[in-house]
Amino acid sequence: MKETSAATTMTPLVDRIAGPLLSPEEPLLFEKSQPGRVGYSLPPLKTPRVTFEQAFGSELAREAIVGFPEVSENEVVRHFVRLSQKNYSIDTGFYPLGSCTMKYNPKINEEIAKISELSSLHPLWPERFLQPAFSIQVELQKLLSSVTGLPGFTLQPNAGAHGEYVGIKIMHAYHAAKGNKKTKVIVPDSAHGTNPATCTMIGYEIVPVKTGPKGYVEVEEVKKVIDSEVAGIMMTNPNTCGLFEQNIVEIAKLIHSVDGIFYMDGANFNAIVGIVKPSDLGVDIMHINLHKTFSTPHGGGGPGAGPVGVREDLIPYLPVPRVEKRGERYVVVREEAQSIGRVTGYLGNFSIHIRALTYMLSLGRERDGTDTYLKRMSTAAVLNANYIRERLKKHYHIPYNDVCMHEVVLSDEWQQAGGIKTLNIAKRLMDYGYHPMTVYFPLIIHGAMMIEPTESETKETLDLFCDSMIAIAEECKQTPEVVLNAPTRVNRERVDELRAQKQPKLRWG
Numbered sequence: 001m002k003e004t005s006a007a008t009t010m011t012p013l014v015d016r017i018a019g020p021l022l023s024p025e026e027p028l029l030f031e032k033s034q035p036g037r038v039g040y041s042l043p044p045l046k047t048p049r050v051t052f053e054q055a056f057g058s059e060l061a062r063e064a065i066v067g068f069p070e071v072s073e074n075e076v077v078r079h080f081v082r083l084s085q086k087n088y089s090i091d092t093g094f095y096p097l098g099s100c101t102m103k104y105n106p107k108i109n110e111e112i113a114k115i116s117e118l119s120s121l122h123p124l125w126p127e128r129f130l131q132p133a134f135s136i137q138v139e140l141q142k143l144l145s146s147v148t149g150l151p152g153f154t155l156q157p158n159a160g161a162h163g164e165y166v167g168i169k170i171m172h173a174y175h176a177a178k179g180n181k182k183t184k185v186i187v188p189d190s191a192h193g194t195n196p197a198t199c200t201m202i203g204y205e206i207v208p209v210k211t212g213p214k215g216y217v218e219v220e221e222v223k224k225v226i227d228s229e230v231a232g233i234m235m236t237n238p239n240t241c242g243l244f245e246q247n248i249v250e251i252a253k254l255i256h257s258v259d260g261i262f263y264m265d266g267a268n269f270n271a272i273v274g275i276v277k278p279s280d281l282g283v284d285i286m287h288i289n290l291h292k293t294f295s296t297p298h299g300g301g302g303p304g305a306g307p308v309g310v311r312e313d314l315i316p317y318l319p320v321p322r323v324e325k326r327g328e329r330y331v332v333v334r335e336e337a338q339s340i341g342r343v344t345g346y347l348g349n350f351s352i353h354i355r356a357l358t359y360m361l362s363l364g365r366e367r368d369g370t371d372t373y374l375k376r377m378s379t380a381a382v383l384n385a386n387y388i389r390e391r392l393k394k395h396y397h398i399p400y401n402d403v404c405m406h407e408v409v410l411s412d413e414w415q416q417a418g419g420i421k422t423l424n425i426a427k428r429l430m431d432y433g434y435h436p437m438t439v440y441f442p443l444i445i446h447g448a449m450m451i452e453p454t455e456s457e458t459k460e461t462l463d464l465f466c467d468s469m470i471a472i473a474e475e476c477k478q479t480p481e482v483v484l485n486a487p488t489r490v491n492r493e494r495v496d497e498l499r500a501q502k503q504p505k506l507r508w509g
C-alpha cells in the first residue's frame with residue numbers, strides 16, 4: 001500500500017482497511033507482493049543441495065524471475081476466492097441468457113470428469129492405454145448419431161462456431177470432389193452472426209433471405225434466390241426467434257434439387273433433442289453445442305465442444321484423426337484421402353466429451369435401452385419457456401407470439417414511451433439480482449430481449465423471475481427514472497461501455 005502521506009494517515013482506520021479487505025477493487029497479486037515472502041517453507045534439507053544449474057546446466061537457468069509476485073499461500077487463496085465470489089454464475093443464480101442455454105451443470109459431470117484415471121490421461125500415450133478414453137468418445141458419437149440420425153460424427157471442434165467451420169468446409173470439399181461450381185450459401189437474416197462469418201471464411205458469398213411475417217423462413221423467399229450456384233443453406237432450427245422452422249422439410253428438398261447441402265445450426269438442439277431427428281427433416285450436416293444442449297460449464301470463452309454430424313456419403317470428409325471401433329479394439333484413423341484434415345490438437349476437448357456423455361447417461365434410458373430420457377429434458381425446456389411467454393405476454397410486446405421452443409423473445413416496444421430501452425430494462429434486472437437476458441439479438445427484432453430459462457429451473461424460480469420482469473414493466477410506467485438510472489443496487493453503477501473499449505484499463509493503479 002502506498003500510504004505514507006500525512007493525508008492518508010489521517011484517514012480513519014476503518015476506511016483504510018475496509019478497502020483492501022472488502023473492496024470491489026481486488027488488488028493484483030503483483031501489488032500485494034513483498035520481497036522474500038513465500039507460499040510455504042520446508043525444513044532444511046538433510047541431503048546436499050543440488051542447484052538448478054547443477055542439474056540442468058546454466059544455459060537453461062534464469063538469473064532472476066523479474067516481477068514475479070511474492071505472496072503467502074493464504075493471500076493467494078483469498079485473492080482467488082474473492083475473485084470467484086465476484087462472478088455471477090449458474091451456481092449462484094438464474095441466468096436467463098437466451099441463445100446461450102446457460103443450464104445448470106450437474107455436479108456428477110464434474111465428479112466423473114475428475115476421476116484420475118480419466119483426468120491424468122495423455123493423448124500421446126500408446127493407443128493401448130487409451131482404450132477407455134476412446135470408448136467414451138465412440139459411445140458419445142453413437143449417442144449423437146442416434147439422436148440426430150446422422151451416421152458420422154467428429155468430436156474435434158471445440159465450439160459451435162468451430163463446428164460450423166468444419167461443416168461448411170465439408171460442404172466445400174463435397175462440391176470440389178464432384179466438380180460442382182458453387183459460389184454461395186443461403187443464410188436467413190435471423191441467423192446467429194457466426195453463420196455468415198463462417199461462410200465468408202470458407203470463401204462463399206452470402207445470400208440472405210428475409211424472415212417472414214410470423215418469424216419463419218418462407219419457401220417462396222428461398223425459391224427467389226436458389227440457383228445452380230448455391231452450395232447449400234445454413235439454417236438454425238429452432239431459429240433465433242425461438243421458433244421451430246415450419247417449412248424446413250420443403251426448404252431442404254429445394255436445396256437438394258440443386259445438389260446443395262442442408263446445414264443445420266444445431267446450437268439450439270436442446271429444444272428438440274429426443275423428439276425430432278434432424279436427418280428426418282433433410283439435414284445433411286449439423287453441429288451440436290455440447291456446452292449448451294448437454295450441460296457442461298461454459299461462458300467467458302470456454303471450454304466447449306461443437307461436434308459435427310454428417311450424412312453417410314460425407315463421412316470420408318470428416319476431420320482426422322478420428323476414433324473408430326474395429327472388432328473389440330478402438331483405433332485412431334489418421335489418414336483419409338478425402339478428409340478436410342485436422343482442426344484441433346489431439347482429439348478435441350475430451351473433458352467436455354466426458355461431461356456431456358455423463359449428462360446424457362445420467363438422465364437414464366428407456367426400458368428397451370434404445371433411447372435416453374433426453375426427450376423429457378427438451379420437453380421441460382420448451383414448457384418453461386412457454387410458461388414465461390404466457391406470464392409476460394400482457395406486460396411486454398412479443399413480436400412473434402406463437403408457441404415457442406426453448407426461448408422467448410420480447411421487445412421494448414411498449415416501454416419506449418417513457419424513453420426506456422431494452423438496455424435500461426436489462427440493467428434494472430441486475431438490481432433484482434439476475435444476470436440480464438440476451439439483448440438486441442436477434443437483429444431482426446428491434447430492441448430484442450431474449451429469454452431462455454432451460455429445463456433446469458424450478459417453477460418458483462421462474463415465477464420470481466416473471467414477478468421481477470412484471471415489476472420492472474410497472475416501474476417503466478410509474479417511476480421510469482428508476483429504470484433509466486439502473487443499476488443502483490450492485491457494486492458498480494452503469495459502466496461506460498464505449499470507454500471500456502476505447503480506453504481499456506488493464507492495470508490496477
Ligand SMILES: *Cc1c(COP(=O)(O)O)cnc(C)c1O
Nearest residue numbers: 099159160161192194236265267
Ligand atoms: C451459441 C451459438 C453459436 C456459437 O456457438 P459457440 O460455441 O459460442 O461458438 C452458433 N449458433 C447459434 C444459433 C448459437 O446459439
